[in-house]
Amino acid sequence: MSNVFDGYERQYCELSANLTKKCTAATALNGEQKKQKVSEVKAGLDEAEALIRKMDLEARSLQPNIRAVLLAKLREYKSDLNNLKNEVKKIVSGNINPSARDELLESGMADALTASADQKTRLMTSTDRLNKTSDRVKDSRRTMLETEELGVSILHDLHSQRQSLLHAHNTLHGVDDNIGKSKKILTNISRRMNRNKWIISSIVLALVVAIALILYFKLSK
Template sequence: MSDVFEGYERQYSELSANLTKKCTTAGGLHGEQKKQKLSEIKAGIDEAESLIRKMDLEARSLQPNVKAVLLAKLREYKSDLNNLKSEVKRLVSGNLNASARDELLESGMADTLTASADQRSRLMMTTERLDKTSDRVKDSRRTMLETEELGVSILQDLHSQRQSLLHAHNTIHGVDDNISKSKKVLTSMSRRMSRNKWIIGAVIAVLVIAIALILYFKLK
């Protein structure tokens, strides 16, 4: 519910009740007093029309679900204002005699009061439905915020896990580099050992041949 619309609504309800009382009072007046009262009523009707225009602009600027409810209430206010205008026209015309005019006013006021009671009842029901709709909107907004907070928390967890995986990947990559270096060192050592074996074997072979030659010459 719009606080601005509610403010205009309160002003209109008070003004409508005041205009209804003035119409009843004007029905029993004559001459200049009646003209002055009718002038006050017309000024009040102009103010009521201004309030209705403001309520209409405010209602049309709101969300569609709220807008529909407020426009329905606004139609009832416009109907109420039209009844007041009709009452003023009857007061201004002055074509009816006093008794007929009093009877018409009493009948019109009874109908107006009955219509006002029905309108107030409908307005109360509409206001109650609007309050329920507003509560549902608030609940939906709260759920949406909670869902958003949960989504942010999940994204933060995923980001943290991604950082952990990147760190583990870098660590594994470092270990792989160390293994490659160790493999190269072992390969180099293996080659050196093979070369040393061939050298030792050659030395032994030379020594064996030398000993054999020495023995040969000594025995000969």
């Protein structure tokens, strides 16, 4: 769903299991050792709260369908964190009789085991999800490479077609120039033919007039 959220979730699960173990150990301690252990737990609780805030911000930045699932998981982690805070308050208050302490130790060990099992399950689920995401990324990359190869092939074909069109354009341009030259030659030939026709007509007319004049003079004598 979100690699960032999964990273924060993994850190919180590990931290929660560690804090649960420290709380269990603190119940069996006294004096300065107990204070030191409680101090470590409180520091861990601050770190856990920071992780939950980061998960909350990340979840709210995602799509509605994904956000709803992540916020539901986040409510469980907030409840888990509240339980840890309550357990620390009980340890700090020091109002625990021996039987209650033994019961708390047993409960703490059970909680630690349960937390470890839950942590392992979440980690396995996260790993499986990451593997699926990796497979999807590989498929997407393979598709992208195939698309890129197809695009290169299409560009090569388009380049070849462009060269063919440019060659055809140059050929047509040459043909057009030849047609223009042929048109000029035919125009010149037509003009010469018309000029020659007028010359021949003038010569024929002159000959007819000359013949007529010759005949006239001969007949008149």
